[in-house]
Amino acid sequence: MIESTLDTSCRIGPVTFKNPLIMASGTFGFGKEYGNLYDLSKLGGISGKGITLHPRPGNPGIRVYETPSGMLNSVGLENPGIVSFLADECAFWEKLDTVRIVNLGGGTVQDYVEGAAMIDEDSRIREREGRKAVDMIELNISCPNVKAGGMAYGIKTCVAREVVREVRDATRLPLMVKLSPNAEDIADMAQMCEEEEAEAVSLINTLSGMKIDVRRRRSVFENLYAGLSGPAVKPIALRMVHQVCKRVHIPVVGMGGISSSEDIIEFIMAGARAVQVGTYNFVNWHAGAELAEGVERFMVAEGIRSLDEIRGIL
Amino acid sequence: MATIISNRRVAEGIYVMHAEGQFGAKMGQFFMVRGWDGYPLLSRPLSVYDQNEYGVKFLYKTAGEGTRMLSRMTAGDDVTLLGPLGNGFPRAQGRTALVGGGIGIAPLYYTARHLEQADLYLGFSEKVYEEHEFEALGHKLEIDLGGRVLDRVDFDAYDTIFVCGPEPMLRAVQIKSAMSSGRADVYVSLENRMACGIGACLVCSVGCESGRKKACTDGPVFRAEEVVLA
Numbered sequence: 001m002i003e004s005t006l007d008t009s010c011r012i013g014p015v016t017f018k019n020p021l022i023m024a025s026g027t028f029g030f031g032k033e034y035g036n037l038y039d040l041s042k043l044g045g046i047s048g049k050g051i052t053l054h055p056r057p058g059n060p061g062i063r064v065y066e067t068p069s070g071m072l073n074s075v076g077l078e079n080p081g082i083v084s085f086l087a088d089e090c091a092f093w094e095k096l097d098t099v100r101i102v103n104l105g106g107g108t109v110q111d112y113v114e115g116a117a118m119i120d121e122d123s124r125i126r127e128r129e130g131r132k133a134v135d136m137i138e139l140n141i142s143c144p145n146v147k148a149g150g151m152a153y154g155i156k157t158c159v160a161r162e163v164v165r166e167v168r169d170a171t172r173l174p175l176m177v178k179l180s181p182n183a184e185d186i187a188d189m190a191q192m193c194e195e196e197e198a199e200a201v202s203l204i205n206t207l208s209g210m211k212i213d214v215r216r217r218r219s220v221f222e223n224l225y226a227g228l229s230g231p232a233v234k235p236i237a238l239r240m241v242h243q244v245c246k247r248v249h250i251p252v253v254g255m256g257g258i259s260s261s262e263d264i265i266e267f268i269m270a271g272a273r274a275v276q277v278g279t280y281n282f283v284n285w286h287a288g289a290e291l292a293e294g295v296e297r298f299m300v301a302e303g304i305r306s307l308d309e310i311r312g313i314l
Numbered sequence: 315m316a317t318i319i320s321n322r323r324v325a326e327g328i329y330v331m332h333a334e335g336q337f338g339a340k341m342g343q344f345f346m347v348r349g350w351d352g353y354p355l356l357s358r359p360l361s362v363y364d365q366n367e368y369g370v371k372f373l374y375k376t377a378g379e380g381t382r383m384l385s386r387m388t389a390g391d392d393v394t395l396l397g398p399l400g401n402g403f404p405r406a407q408g409r410t411a412l413v414g415g416g417i418g419i420a421p422l423y424y425t426a427r428h429l430e431q432a433d434l435y436l437g438f439s440e441k442v443y444e445e446h447e448f449e450a451l452g453h454k455l456e457i458d459l460g461g462r463v464l465d466r467v468d469f470d471a472y473d474t475i476f477v478c479g480p481e482p483m484l485r486a487v488q489i490k491s492a493m494s495s496g497r498a499d500v501y502v503s504l505e506n507r508m509a510c511g512i513g514a515c516l517v518c519s520v521g522c523e524s525g526r527k528k529a530c531t532d533g534p535v536f537r538a539e540e541v542v543l544a
Contacts, residue, residue, distance in 0.1 A: 075517060
């Protein structure tokens, strides 16, 4: 903390974040690896690697390809499944002094609902025992790299509504829905989430993209398309966050290519309550700690005491 | 940040960078290396070629924009290094062979320097490089030009074999190993694409008999029979 009068905190539903910086799902594991490099309590929150009801091996073949100012990934939700997550990762999470967000993916609506119910039940038991490890669920209806389900739900609002409604019924944990830029109308999608009583929406997930190996005359990725992230997508993400903020009243968590504290301020000015940082974790292994400080430095330099002073000013 | 002591071209498109610092790397480990701020986005995983009292050396081939940028750096420039990373080679037991294909020879130099006995087999497709450095180690050394280095290695003559090279070569190693008497413990070092390098992103995931593993933290060295190559 540079100056004690600074207020970098923000709230989503009943959850208070000490600063608006959340590490994005899929780029931060469950936090252990980066926890060896810096103190995770400097972060507002972390969104864990996306998990699904059952373990998934992820996609075969090449999973990453760098593009100008961006990268395509096709991990395909490789994860150990919810049971393993609750048993192995929550023991680490319960000791963390930062907001812990479970990113929940799925194949069928039933998978999502069962998954949410399991996390909810485990979380109640833990809370009774004073071992709370999960503060929020981020519902991933927008993974572009999973054939069944995944992004299918992320495109059409009417299809997504069913998932959001059922998951909402399955858990009392605060619910944030992660939206896809590939949605037919992302503002409609956000409004639907608000109507279905989600506490927040987060956006954007990766943009569906492609890379062809011209010598082998085939896609670099076994899954044909892959998800584009990094600075290349930031202007699009910022525009979408702005549009969604104009439409809904629930908190909007902005992400997409954030690589500096100024990028974070841009998203806040566009109306975001908090932000997520993803690909930049690969560029700078100390991204979280450095960006948190950078936001404070910006506030001091600009004479801002609370981010509320600049939030949504456009 | 590490300051570059030297960065010299040793053959067409092949360079050796020496960067300052004490890292205590073990044989077969690697670093995530970047010599720029924002672009290219990702760091490059480079295995430890050698290590001395001044710093760590990388033998690398220019393949894309990142390695080309590294190749243009000069003494006094700064590179960002994260590492040493990965498991590295295990302790070699008994008679040992080190087999490298192309730029895959990189992790074998420091490894050979630490083994009392090791027979070196280096294979190159078009041009030979760093042969004098390897020769100076005083081990038995065979150099093959033309991509058939594995034909020179009698798997049944060794207890431990370490291999690093392109994927077709590793597939051939698996076949050769399966057809051998099984005397040798055969290990391969993988060169998968990576993003984070520390086990968080899963883009370097490797299919193994026991499920998915991470090339960066569970590897880059695996038992040859354990890895499912595409």
